[in-house]
Amino acid sequence: MSRPAGREPRRLTRWWRRRSLRTRLTVIAATAIAVSVFVAFQVASELMDWELRDTAEDQLRADSRVLAADAEHAGVAQVQLPPYPGSGRLVRVILPDGSTRTPVGQPALPPVSGHAWRVAQGASAALMESNDSDDDGYRIYTLRAGDGAVQVARVADDSPINRFGFGMLLIGLLCVVGGALVGRTVARAGLAPIDRLTAAAVRVAHTRVLDADIPDEGGGEIRRLIQSINDMLAALRDSRQAQRLLAEDAAHELKTPLTSLRLNVELLIRLDRRGTLDSALSAESRTRLLNDLGAQVAELSTLAAELTEVARGDVSDESTELLDLADVVVAAATRARSRVPDIEVALDVTSVWMSGRPAALQRAVLNLIDNAGKWSPADQPIQVRLRAEGASAVLEVDDAGPGIDAVDVPRVFDRFYRADSARALPGSGLGLSIVQRVVDAHAGRVTVARSARGGALLRIILPAAAPPARITRLTEGLDTVAR
Template sequence: MSRTAGREPRRLTRWWRRRSLRTRLTVIAATAIAVSVFMAFQVASELLDWQLRDTAENQLRADSRLLATNAERAGLAQVPLPPYPGSGPLVRVILPDGSTRTAAGQPALPPVSEPAGRVAQGGSTDLMESNDSDEDGYLIYTLRAGDGAVQVARVVDDSPVNQFGFGMLLIGLFCVVGGALVGRTVARTGLAPIDRLTVAAERVAQTRDLDADIPDEGGGEIRRLIRSINDMLAALRDSRQAQRLLAEDAAHELKTPLTSLRLNVELLIRLDRRGNLDSALPVESRTRLLNDLGAQVTELSTLAAELTDLARGDVSDENTELLDLADVVVAAATRARSRVPDIEIALDLTSVWVSGRPAALQRAVLNLIDNAGKWSPTDQPVQIRLRAEDASAVLEVDDAGPGIDAVDVPRVFDRFYRADSARALPGSGLGLSIVQRVVDAHDGRATVARSARGGALLRVDLPAATPPAPIARRVAGEDSGVR
């Protein structure tokens, strides 16, 4: 039984959720009007019943006082009681011995109640009673008079209240039907912009035309919704355009190494088929060709990895954590030395804490070191400095190379951009763009300038964070040193 009772609300909820918004608004409007009419009917009925009863009681008191005055003058046994005319109040006199006198021809009243008898015996002065036990209910007022009491009664007539209730019921039905129609009309009018918005959105989904902005109409929430969708379409357009540019740039960058790789491989295959590979290519030439092939494969692998990382659209799936940026720089420098053993790196690091993603920041620092390593002479180290400056962590990567021309500075962090002087060097032109994206994701800033040694000075500013409490206390008692 309890399971069945529990299923009914869920079924009703599922049914309600399957209804359209227009139907919901119609039902809500009709229900609200029905509840309002019902409450108004209840209040009005109570007020009408109270008013009719109060009027009847006041009339009974007035008639009783008149009869009591006559009874005191003529006596309870001799006071005249006119014959009952067929309607109006009913009268009765209670004599001292407990017997009663009634007007001729009037309907019989209920027996004298015990409280009314006490009024006749002098226990109280008056009493208002309501008797609904018989077929016809009576409202009886008992008033002390002489040595007995007089009673005036009226039949309780509920017909005015019933007629009023029936009229209210008809009015309520009309109001509910009218409310449903009005609610339907209001819902149709109010939801018309949403209907047009739905049609426009479906058209965009079918045609894949992201350039078709939805007309800005309506007001309030509707206008905000339309503007939000148009902003979303604009973001999708920008994203698709960025993807198209990325694909075009990637195809352009891949064309040169793939062509060189294909020509070299075809040369080896052709010579091998002729059987004169050893005679046509001396050992030195063959070694140089194989080294060239290895370098091209490495370049393609690096380019593919950077394209994958760049096309993901986010910095990383890893969570943000509180970390010491000096540890990240040391880890990146270690990786750079393992990849390029000839590179010399000089570290001048101060412990500075930031809130960030360790792997993404390490990738950015590694790209900065790789870029500096390509330009710095073999006898000059790549200098890496980390310090706290105001509320920022400042990382500087300094090389002793030829520096960056002024015309190339604005485009250093663009994807696939390579200066004319760098086209003969290995690289894809994506390293610094990845640095820029990581820095932006950490609310930082990346800039480029000329170093004191004449080379390039790449600087990254990141918001500094407060170190954990135990570390902060330890650092406060120590001098920050070189790592």
């Protein structure tokens, strides 16, 4: 049963991919040297063959001229032929009647060819031809002499080429072996930094210790690779440190509401078991206790949601879309009013389009309004303004509270940071840090200033975008109708 034609190449490709880089470099070096030796052998063989052929032909011409001079002087029928030396040169005289003369004891040459016979008849002066019909081929030179012709021949000897080829084969094998060894050595030396890099990465994976940087050695690509891995380790260290700090801060922030909640619940359970719940607590005390429990649960829920939001970092499944920031601000203000009915929000917004994540932006605006609601007096509304300034969308949340102290401004967006004056108020210290993260994710910036009413003025500046084409056409149509 025959195998598919493409299976063997795929198998060879899989085998090659499973080899180590060191083995690949060794095989490539040995193959390159083998190909170079083969090409050099072919070129050298051709050059040597041409040189030997030219030398033999020049010798045949010189010998034939000497023999032709003797034949013209004595006649082709009476010229004295040199005795056969036992090897090497062979001679023959072609007479006018077509017969030939050869020295005694000389091996027979191939029959006179038609071209050589025409030279003897005077059709041309000379002819160089080769005869490879026998096991030993001949190279024969025919030269017109008197009323006939003389021929000088030599056996076409390939032994020098064969000896040269054998020598080149041995040299090639030695070069391939040497190339493999050199390639192996070069690969080992060149990949030594990668081996050390691999060992360091394995050590980090086993020990989970990210503090030790990999030594920066080598140059070029190796150095850039080591620097990239060191940067990655530094990023992992920062991430682990941020996770540790987040866990510690979360545990610290959860401790107080959980402790208070546990004490209140234990008090209710203890009184209920004694059967003195109704007599020990008045209706007012029970109401106050239940309200405290509800507030603590709400605080825990808010803290858990904000911790989840912070832990997610910049990872979000929400896609970016073209949106009207005014719709986001109005939705956030509506949610703020529903969560705290006593809060009053005064909106002054204009349509500003941008590219962003609507849910994240709404959360950021809601956090700003919630933060302002903690400080603004009950009779003073929170002013929320949205306008376009050039290529930016500017959102301002203005409250009439005491404002933010100058010492607290640099840290107001830090996680879990709460000013001394805010520790008695509900909150986790994560709201403004979430605002900062959302604004950073949208390539914007957030600032803190003092408002004209004496309170805090938090300003968000985001890059605006052109409105959709249908909105532009509708606006132009309304302007036309108005005119």
